[in-house]
Amino acid sequence: MKIQLMNVQRQHESYAEEYESAVLQVLRSGTYIGGEEVASFEEEFAAYEGARYGVSCGNGTDAIILALRALGIGRGDEVITVSWTFFATAESIAAVGATPVFVDVCPETYCMDPSLVEARITERTKAILPVHFYGQSCEMDVFRAICKEHNLYLIADCAQSAGTKYQGERRKTLGDVSCFSFFPTKNLGCAGDGGMVLTDDEDIARACRSLKLHGSGKDGLWSLEREYERKGVLIPDNMPLGESKYYNYIIGYNSRLDAIQAAILRKKLTHLDEFVELRRTNAKLYNEALKDTEYETPTEGVNSYHSYYIYALKHRKAKAIMEKLKALGVPNGTYYPVPLHLQGAFIELGYRDGDLPVTEDLSKTTFAIPVFPELSKEERNFIIGALKEALNA
């Protein structure tokens, strides 16, 4: 039996006709950038997650960069985040010139530990950026309260959490700005790269729209005017003013979601609840089958409706078990093997082994197994059998 850790091909096959006809329609339309598919997907995804505005972009990394820039976060600022996440979370903070400040995660939920945040707030802190890790919702109420008290922005990294709920509602997983990825393996994945920023704030949405299109046109001019107003200075008389895309007012990016990707995502969005339910069923069946073993199965936070982008088990002999599982034909992997505070790219921040003990422990003791929605009963049972066998590694 050849099982894959993540299998996007099977997801395609289950609704192939629907996705392929949507792609064909775009190909025949000749509208490949922007247009109806992109605008509709922005509206539909924002409505699904419970936000007023959706601004699509090239990928989830760009979504975080756009969010930070739209909030005016940059050089000299600090953003509190986690180290137990994918590199892009902190990379985006560094990419806008700000400094990521890493805090540890809760040993039960694997999400940012709210009790550690206030001690890391300084006068440079501008935002808290928690990650709904593996699809588990963070304790958003606590973060919201901290942000309110200290006048900070709450940015949610939702790259792994499309479909996740907090206190029974998807909208409650969102921050002032929320950043999604549609990388193919994600809960809602396209056939390439894609991302989206969600917000209820019209100004933030507009700032993101201008940044993603080279700071050009009407939205670019609006952003520039806002910047000059903030600085209390007048726009120079000699500035060429026009509303077409060839008038550029701020340094932005080229970060667009292609119409073909939007068309696929619109179709997949109609099945997202079903995909999340299937992931949850797989997780539940693993939990039941492994409850009397030495494996520590994932905990669902009390307020969290976990979407199980990743299902990870914990065992102090994880490395040996992972090898044994591979030999038995069960693919697995650590998400992620090197915590960000110890990554070479962040070495100059001066963190040391031992600074974030929970994160460091999880990077050595956890491993993911297949949980994708189309996993068959036979495959799941085979994996459970192999997991039990591997305990003798």
Ligand SMILES: Cc1ncc(COP(=O)(O)O)c(C=O)c1O
């Ligand atoms: C937690 C997290 N943040 C950000 C990203 C970045 O998304 P993308 O790969 O679409 O740029 C990812 C994607 O893997 C992620 O898992």
